Amino acid sequence: MTRLVIGTHGAVAQALADGARFASSPARTTVREIVRRDRPTELAIVALPPSLGPLGAVETSELERLLGETLTAAAAALQTLSELELSTRVVIVCPTGGLIPDHRDGVRSLIAAGLVMLMEVASTLPGIAVNAILVADATAPAEVATVADLMLGTNAESINGTTIRMDGGHDAVLAAETRTEELNE
Amino acid sequence: MTPMRALVTGGTSGIGAAICRRLATDGWHVAVAGRSQERADAMAAEIGGVAIVGDVGNSTDDTVARAAGALGGLDAVILNAGVILDADLPNTPDADWDLLMSVNVFAVHRQARAALPHLQASQGSLLITASDAGVWGEAPIAAYSIAKRMALTMTRCLAAEWGPAGVRVNAICPGDTAPGMLTTTTGRRTPGATDGWLPPPLGTILRGEDIAAAAAFLVSADASRISGTGLLIDAGMRSSTTAWQAHPGVDR
Numbered sequence: 131m132t133r134l135v136i137g138t139h140g141a142v143a144q145a146l147a148d149g150a151r152f153a154s155s156p157a158r159t160t161v162r163e164i165v166r167r168d169r170p171t172e173l174a175i176v177a178l179p180p181s182l183g184p185l186g187a188v189e190t191s192e193l194e195r196l197l198g199e200t201l202t203a204a205a206a207a208l209q210t211l212s213e214l215e216l217s218t219r220v221v222i223v224c225p226t227g228g229l230i231p232d233h234r235d236g237v238r239s240l241i242a243a244g245l246v247m248l249m250e251v252a253s254t255l256p257g258i259a260v261n262a263i264l265v266a267d268a269t270a271p272a273e274v275a276t277v278a279d280l281m282l283g284t285n286a287e288s289i290n291g292t293t294i295r296m297d298g299g300h301d302a303v304l305a306a307e308t309r310t311e312e313l314n315e
Numbered sequence: 316m317t318p319m320r321a322l323v324t325g326g327t328s329g330i331g332a333a334i335c336r337r338l339a340t341d342g343w344h345v346a347v348a349g350r351s352q353e354r355a356d357a358m359a360a361e362i363g364g365v366a367i368v369g370d371v372g373n374s375t376d377d378t379v380a381r382a383a384g385a386l387g388g389l390d391a392v393i394l395n396a397g398v399i400l401d402a403d404l405p406n407t408p409d410a411d412w413d414l415l416m417s418v419n420v421f422a423v424h425r426q427a428r429a430a431l432p433h434l435q436a437s438q439g440s441l442l443i444t445a446s447d448a449g450v451w452g453e454a455p456i457a458a459y460s461i462a463k464r465m466a467l468t469m470t471r472c473l474a475a476e477w478g479p480a481g482v483r484v485n486a487i488c489p490g491d492t493a494p495g496m497l498t499t500t501t502g503r504r505t506p507g508a509t510d511g512w513l514p515p516p517l518g519t520i521l522r523g524e525d526i527a528a529a530a531a532f533l534v535s536a537d538a539s540r541i542s543g544t545g546l547l548i549d550a551g552m553r554s555s556t557t558a559w560q561a562h563p564g565v566d567r
Contacts, residue, residue, distance in 0.1 A: 186476045205412065205458075205461075206409075209404055209405050227468075231471050233476045239472055240420075240465050243464050244420075244465045247461045248461050255403075
């Protein structure tokens with residue numbers, strides 16, 4: 131098994147890369163070169179940039195930059211796996227806003243939504259099983275690594291094109307935090 | 316009575332043209348935006364609107380400001396311009412990916428931000444043309460599906476962000492609509508036959524007028540309490556994993 135971790139974003143990427151090749155450059159051409167060189171059977175794409183706040187407050191150029199570092203790089207990696215006709219399991223790790231957006235963290239929610247759809251359309255590619263793990267900022271990197279290990283290491287062909295949300299139930303219902311506080315009072 | 320004022324980008328053909336016609340019929344004063352002077356002039360002349368020529372994919376494009384100037388303000392901004400690429404992920408060239416994101420995501424973001432002060436002044440609404448492919452993706456149009464999912468997320472985020480300012484933000488999610496998208500990443504194509512299209516449960520391929528009716532509703536006063544929604548207009552195609560087999564005309 132050859133595991134490759136692509137991502138520039140902190141402790142989660144480091145936890146996933148334990149003992150594996152780690153590529154920090156998000157540039158599209160570099161990502162392709164690394165995938166061709168390493169020919170991974172397990173690929174983790176970590177896209178957990180710091181928050182840039184709400185969408186309306188950010189310049190479009192900033193959005194372009196962040197999308198290039200995350201979504202575009204991830205797409206390039208998946209394209210290269212397909213080109214090489216490798217049999218590879220892939221996980222994409224991104225913020226929870228990819229399923230239910232948080233407007234205060236709109237930029238990351240937008241990028242994560244694109245990554246989730248990327249995962250969904252890529253799950254149809256022959257030889258590639260790709261899933262997404264959606265994490266909150268507070269999610270322990272070790273927990274993410276545990277789940278990623280499971281999703282990368284399984285032989286279950288049925289686990290493909292799905293998402294696991296690791297936020298402790300925060301987004302399970304509307305205003306879960308507030309409701310929990312009310313119940314505890 | 317002063318007419319309501321709307322900007323429609325990508326308003327010179329297809330769904331955008333249908334929206335222009337419908338709004339004009341409903342009494343709106345419409346700015347028709349597109350890249351072609353000839354097509355924009357023709358549509359503006361047809362509906363008694365004004366033509367705005369520009370390329371929303373250009374980062375310096377000022378379509379919104381010119382439309383607001385021409386109409387004396389904006390009550391609705393309909394960001395409809397978009398491009399499509401008929402390709403799965405492995406067959407999506409980098410240049411096409413970049414252009415598709417530029418027009419379908421970045422331009423929408425840029426123009427939405429430009430529209431905010433005008434819509435805040437009028438307590439108006441923003442409408443983004445997303446797609447049924449953004450609701451539930453389609454591998455043969457991979458990059459398009461990704462971009463339209465992001466357009467839907469943008470809709471929801473901006474609805475929450477700008478609601479306190481009195482601005483509504485919604486999206487329409489059209490299904491396959493005849494004659495299909497004419498603007499691709501590689502240029503404009505001529506309309507093709509729709510014979511091979513999968514029929515939705517309601518049995519008929521959608522027309523631009525069907526989408527325009529939903530758009531006209533969402534920017535109207537009747538929808539004054541609707542914001543953050545992505546309205547599917549797909550004749551039931553996204554209702555089930557096998558909805559395309561529901562109609563009796565299809566072999567099962």
